[in-house]
Amino acid sequence: xxxxxxxxxxxxxxxxxxxxxxxxxxxxxxxxxxxxxxxxxxxxxxxxxxxxxxxxxxxxxxxxxxxxxxxxxxxxxxxxxxxxxxxxxxxxxxxxxxxxxxxxxxxxxxxxxxxxxxxxxxxxxxxxxxxxxxxxxxxxxxxxxxxxxxxxxxxxxxxxxxxxxxxxxxxxxxxxxxxxxxxxxxxxxxxxxxxxxxxxxxxxxxxxxxxxxxxxxxxxxxxxxxxxxxxxxxxxxxxxxxxxxxxxxxxxxxxxxxxxxxxxxxxxxxxxxxxxxxxxxxxxxxxxxxxxxxxxxxxxxxxxxxxxxxxxxxxxxxxxxxxxxxxxxxxxxxxxxxxxxxxxxxxxxxxxxxxxxxxxxxxxxxxxxxxxxxxxxxxxxxxxxxxxxxxxxxxxxxxxxxxxxxxx
Amino acid sequence: xxxxxxxxxxxxxxxxxxxxxxxxxxxxxxxxxxxxxxxxxxxxxxxxxxxxxxxxxxxxxxxxxxxxxxxxxxxxxxxxxxxxxxxxxxxxxxxxxxxxxxxxxxxxxxxxxxxxxxxxxxxxxxxxxxxxxxxx
Numbered sequence: 001x002x003x004x005x006x007x008x009x010x011x012x013x014x015x016x017x018x019x020x021x022x023x024x025x026x027x028x029x030x031x032x033x034x035x036x037x038x039x040x041x042x043x044x045x046x047x048x049x050x051x052x053x054x055x056x057x058x059x060x061x062x063x064x065x066x067x068x069x070x071x072x073x074x075x076x077x078x079x080x081x082x083x084x085x086x087x088x089x090x091x092x093x094x095x096x097x098x099x100x101x102x103x104x105x106x107x108x109x110x111x112x113x114x115x116x117x118x119x120x121x122x123x124x125x126x127x128x129x130x131x132x133x134x135x136x137x138x139x140x141x142x143x144x145x146x147x148x149x150x151x152x153x154x155x156x157x158x159x160x161x162x163x164x165x166x167x168x169x170x171x172x173x174x175x176x177x178x179x180x181x182x183x184x185x186x187x188x189x190x191x192x193x194x195x196x197x198x199x200x201x202x203x204x205x206x207x208x209x210x211x212x213x214x215x216x217x218x219x220x221x222x223x224x225x226x227x228x229x230x231x232x233x234x235x236x237x238x239x240x241x242x243x244x245x246x247x248x249x250x251x252x253x254x255x256x257x258x259x260x261x262x263x264x265x266x267x268x269x270x271x272x273x274x275x276x277x278x279x280x281x282x283x284x285x286x287x288x289x290x291x292x293x294x295x296x297x298x299x300x301x302x303x304x305x306x307x308x309x310x311x312x313x314x315x316x317x318x319x320x321x322x323x324x325x326x327x328x329x330x331x332x333x334x335x336x337x338x339x340x341x342x343x344x345x346x347x348x349x350x351x352x353x354x355x356x357x358x359x360x361x362x363x364x365x366x367x368x369x370x371x372x373x374x375x376x377x378x379x380x381x382x383x384x385x386x387x388x389x390x391x392x393x394x395x396x397x398x399x400x401x402x403x404x405x406x407x408x
Numbered sequence: 409x410x411x412x413x414x415x416x417x418x419x420x421x422x423x424x425x426x427x428x429x430x431x432x433x434x435x436x437x438x439x440x441x442x443x444x445x446x447x448x449x450x451x452x453x454x455x456x457x458x459x460x461x462x463x464x465x466x467x468x469x470x471x472x473x474x475x476x477x478x479x480x481x482x483x484x485x486x487x488x489x490x491x492x493x494x495x496x497x498x499x500x501x502x503x504x505x506x507x508x509x510x511x512x513x514x515x516x517x518x519x520x521x522x523x524x525x526x527x528x529x530x531x532x533x534x535x536x537x538x539x540x541x542x543x544x
Contacts, residue, residue, distance in 0.1 A: 020428065345482035347461045348436075351525070352484075355428045363460055377462075377481070406433060407483055 004301040009387050011036040011292070022357030025392045030175050030203060030336050030383035031361055033228050038288035043230055046281045054280045055254060055271075068284040073270070079290045080220065080237050081211040086269035087243065090283050093234035094202040095125040097221035098169070100236060100273060101198055102129035104246040105167060106137060114164045115140040117195075119152055120373050121174035124366045126200040130169055144170070146373070150177040150327035154185060161193045168197045172204025172220075176367045176381065177327030178336030180208060187216045196242065202226055206385075207334040209297065212237050229289035230282035236273070243269050250275040296386045309384055309393045310335045316397050322404060326374055335384035338365070341400075344407040346378045352403040358396060411503055414495050415511040422515040435487030442490040445479030458531035461485045465493075465532070467539045473498050474543055476536070485525075488517065489532055496536055504540035509533050 009015050012034045017024050026034060046068060052061035054069045077085045091097040110116070116130045120143050134141045144160050145153045152170065161168070168190045173180050183199055190197045196218035201210060205222040212220050219242070224233030248255055248266055252275035257265040266272045296302050310333065317325040317339055325339045341349060350362035361381040364371045371378060382396060409417070425431045445464060454464040461482030468475050476493035480486040495511070496504050512518055512533065518526050 345461055345485075347482040347525070348484045351521070352429065352432055355432070378460075406429075406436060 004299050005305050005387070005389060008296065008299075008302060009389075011038065012387055013037065015387060019357050019359075020355055025358045025388075025395060027358060027360045027382040027384060027388065027392070027396065029206075029385040029388075030226070030381065032225050032231070033206070033385055034387070035230070036228055036288070036292055038292065039229055039285045042285045042288050043281060046284060051281060053277060065280055069278065069280045072284045072286050075287045075290060076235055076237075079210075079294075080235075081213055082237055083213055084240055087237055087240055089236040089238065089243070089270045089273045090278060091221075091234040091236050092232050092279065093223040093225070094200060094221045095129075095223075095234075097219075097234055097236035098126055098198070098200065099129045100249040101219050101221075101238070101246075102133045104249050104273075105242070106133040108246045110134075110137045110139050110166050112138040113140070114166045115142050115162060117142045117144055117157075117160045117165055117168040119144040119146070119170045121146050121150070121152065121177055121370050122169070122171055122367070123175050123200060123202065124368070125202075126169050126171060126198075127369065139166075140164075143369075144168075146177070146370075149329040150174075150179050151329050151332060152181045152186070154182060154189070157186060157189050158193070161190065161195055165193070165195050168195055169200070170197065171200040171202075172210075173207060173334060173336070174327065174367070174370070175203050175336070176338045176365050176370055176379065178203075178334050178338065178383070179327045179329050179332040180204070180334060181332075183215050183217060191216065203334075203336065206293075207336075218242055224282070224286050224289065227286070227289050228292060230279075230285040232279050233282050233286055235286075240269065243273070248272050248275065252276045254278070302386050305390060306335060306384070306386055308390045309388060312390060313337055313382070313384075313393050313397075322408070326379065335388075336381070337383070338379040338381040340376055340379050341404055342408075344404055346380045348407050349380055349400070349403050352406060353396075353399055356399045356403075358399060411495070411499055411507065418491060418495060419511055419514050432484055432487075435484050435491065437487070438490040438494070439480070439483040439486035439488075442478065442486055445477055449477075450479065456528075456531050456535045459485065459528035460525060461528075463489055463528070463532060465489065465535055465539075467543075469501075469543055472500055474501055474504060474540060476539075485528065488529060492532055492536060496540075501540040501543035505537060505544060509537075 014034050050064045052065045054066040073085050073088045076088045082088060116134060118127050118130050131141055142160050145156060147153050172183055187197045198219040199217045201220050201222040206226055218239050220237040222235055225231040255267050255272050255275040257267050317323050317337060322342045323339050346362040363378040365381055425434060449466050450464050454466050456463040456465055461480055463480040463485055465478045476497045478489040478493055480489060518529055
């Protein structure tokens with residue numbers, strides 16, 4: 001293990017704990033990443049030293065808390081390379097952000113007989129809100145398929161889009177297939193037809209440097225907890241023209257300009273979409289989390305270890321005849337692997353691997369339509385973060401082989 | 409063997425293994441040894457709800473006693489249901505309904521499954537109890 005990988009690991013105290021007396025090997029990062037010290041310190045400082053409700057009060061603490069919260073908006077704007085800070089809306093997570101758009105965009109633009117296009121590799125959070133919208137408006141939900149190697153079938157996209165298509169909602173990286181979808185190309189195709197695009201970046205933001213102006217997507221959503229920040233934080237990026245045009249999602253404090261029983265006017269962006277007390281102790285943890293992400297992406301040794309893991313794991317899983325890997329397009333692959341084992345149930349494998357200290361995901365991974373499409377009842381998923389090591393990947397393969405021997 | 413004796417035997421069998429991996433090996437053996445369950449009986453109404461894997465349970469009454477057969481697409485789960493029906497099959501509905509299923513706690517099975525899987529175990533126990541109560 002390289003020095004910079006071991007010093008990176010030292011920032012995540014949980015990585016040195018044991019489970020069942022064995023060293024923890026945490027490979028469930030796609031579900032939630034671990035928290036580094038600097039994120040915990042940030043939360044602790046805000047909670048114990050700078051806690052006060054933001055925006056309204058004139059006292060010193062409220063000022064500090066507001067600065068931390070609004071400073072985070074600027075940092076996220078930089079991180080996503082958005083064109084204005086008003087385009088960054090804080091939510092409780094990616095799911096809340098998709099629901100916000102599905103409701104507010106739906107209210108403004110979707111009518112009976114219109115349609116929305118989603119993708120078969122979508123997480124339930126980027127399918128169900130659209131399904132609910134379609135039910136509410138008597139609109140039609142259309143589905144973009146994947147190709148044999150797991151990538152979105154971009155060649156089918158034009159066919160999916162009709163005169164009545166109001167929005168296309170896709171994932172940057174599927175949480176099952178682990179492939180980077182060609183978002184920029186997809187956006188270009190959709191825009192040529194005048195259709196806006198929402199990108200679920202819950203996994204994408206973790207593995208890719210995102211420039212929303214370059215992608216030209218209309219909405220981009222992600223969760224903080226998968227990016228090493230505190231749970232209950234999330235971001236909706238939306239182009240100003242859309243956020244201005246769509247109505248508020250929730251009513252309440254903060255989101256208003258004036259309130260009269262004769263009628264209420266709403267606050268300008270971004271407060272218009274931030275009703276009620278915000279998660280102000282947690283949102284600023286995005287700042288150290290994003291700083292760490294930038295640091296990891298600039299660290300040659302960390303990148304090299306990641307590349308080595310990707311190579312090793314991809315090779316091991318694809319050359320083993322007992323194993324079927326889903327999402328095989330090597331050029332688009334990130335270190336997130338979902339696979340099945342011939343003759344062994346994913347639940348059995350996960351149970352045995354758990355006892356060997358390995359945390360990974362088994363089951364449908366919030367993507368039932370994709371499981372149906374692949375013809376499986378569930379899969380195993382190992383998802384890596386930059387603090388994982390090649391040694392851990394090797395240990396996993398050894399344990400997987402032992403588990404398979406026990407079962408088959 | 410009485411119900412109490414049978415439970416005691418399971419507790420002793422289980423205590424032979426220190427390591428949980430060995431206990432799983434034992435459950436896998438139990439699962440593999442379970443007699444074949446007819447495909448046509450794998451119906452929706454025989455599925456036990458609340459398990460991550462699919463578990464089917466069937467029962468019939470002979471001479472006033474309940475006999476269970478079961479299957480699962482996951483082998484450890486199959487071992488667990490095999491262990492349960494091995495203890496309760498061939499008992500009277502009254503005897504099963506009155507039992508507290510406490511031996512499952514004694515072998516530490518529930519504690520060593522993740523919450524979703526522990527829920528599956530609870531569902532299996534509740535289904536067996538319900539069958540017994542309906543059969544009284």
